[in-house]
Amino acid sequence: MFKPRWSILLTLLFLAAAQSSCCAQQSGTLKVAAAADLQPVLPALIDQFAQQTGQKVDASYASSATLATQILNGGPFGLFLSADLSFPQKVVAAGLADSAAPVPYARGTLVLWARNDSPAQPLSLDSLRSPSLRTVAVANAEHAPYGRAAKAALAKLGLTDALQSKLVVAENIAQTAQYADSGNADVGLISLTSALTTRLSADGKYVAIPEDSYPPLLQGAVVIKGPAAAQAHRLLDFLLSPPIRKQLAERGLKAP
C-alpha cells in the first residue's frame, strides 16, 4: 500500500468541493423533470426555447414515477413533464404544484418495434403470438405509464398468459427501446417517440398497437411552486403553442 500525502489529497478534495458548490448554484437555469419518452424529443425543443428566450434549461429524464418520487422528496425541479396524469396529480395533492391540476400537453402512442434482423420479422401484431418469439421488452407497469399501457394492451389482445414468461421489464420506456435496439430482446413495446428517431428508424420497423386496446396515454405537466415557477410557466406555454404542438406531433406526441 502507498501512503498518499494527506495535504495534497485534502487540497484536491477541497478544490472538488469548491467546484461543485459553484456549479450547483447555477441560478437562472430552469430544471425540468421529463418522462423518458421525451428524451428523443425535448432536447431540440429546449434549444429552440433557449434561442427564443435566452432561458437555459436542464432536463433530467427518468420514468414518471422516479421523477415524482424525487419531486415529492424535494427534488429541485421547476417543471414536471410526466407521461401520464396520475404522477403529476400526486404532486398537486402534495401541495407542491403551482396549478390546481395537471395540464395535458400531449398524448403518447404505444408501438411494437423490432430490429430488422429480429426473428420477429416480418413484424405484425401476430408476431406476438409466434412460439419462436423469445423475449418481449416492456416498461415497468407500476412506474412507467407506457408500461401500464403495454400491460393493458396485452391483456386486451389476450396475450397476457402467453407472454408472461417472455416479458423483460425495463425501468423506463427509453430503456425498453434500448433492450430491443441492442437486440437483447426480440421485440419491444416502446413509445412512438423512440421508434421515430433516426437510429431506430434505421435499425428496425414498428407497427402501431390499436389505440382502443389501452387507456389513452394523456401526458400531464405541472409547474412546481418555487422561485423558478415563472420561467417554468413560460416553458410550458411554449410547449403548448401551436408550432411546437406540430413538431411534437411529427415526433410521436399527438395533441391531447
Next chain:
Amino acid sequence: MDQQAIFLSFRLAGITTLILLGISIPLGYWLAYGRARWKPLVEAAVALPLVLPPTVLGFYLLVLMGPRTALGRTVSVVLGHPLAFSFAGLLTGSVIFSLPFAVQPMTSGFRSIDREILEAAQLLSAQPARILLRVLLPLVRPFLLTAAVLAFTHTVGEFGVVLMIGGGIPGVTKTLSISIYDQVQDFAYAQANHTALLLLGVSFLALLVIYGRGSRAHV
C-alpha cells in the same frame, strides 16, 4: 417483503462467492508470490471494478455481449439464450463486479505468511498441492472468511449492473436491491423499509464477523 427476491439475491451471492473463492485462491497466491513482470497489469485489471462505475460493466455486458456481436452470439449459442435477462448474465456480472473484494484479501493473506514457513514446507519436499491444503490455507483462513463475506455482501448490494442487464424478471433477475428500488418508486415506503432493514441487519452482522476477528487478522 419480497421473499422471492431475498432467495434470489442470496442464491446469486452464494454461487458468486463459491466461484470467486475458486478464482481468488490461485490468483491471490500468484499475485503474492509470482514474479512475472506483467503482474502489475493483472493487479490493475483485478482492481478495476473498484474504481469503475457499474454502468461500464452493464454497458459492455448488454452491448458487447449482446446478440449483435460475434462474441455475444457465441455466448448465446453456448447458453441457449442471450446473457442479458438471465441468471447466468447476473452471475457473470457479479463475479466480475466483486472480483477485487475476494482477490485482494487473499493476496494480503498469502503475503502475510512468514516466508520461512513456506520454505520449510518446501524443504520437507511436500507436494505443492499438499503445501497449499495443509500449510497455506489454514494460515490464511481468516482472510478466506473476509474474502467470502465481502464477496457475498457486495454481490447482495449490487444494483447498477442488475438494473441495466436484469430485466426485472421475478425469481430470475429481480434481486433485493431492485425490489427495494421498485418499492420506493411505487411509494410503498413501508415495504421498502422492511426489505432495507433486513439488508442493513445482515450486512452489519457480516461486517461484525470480520471486524470481530480483527484482533487476529489485520486486513
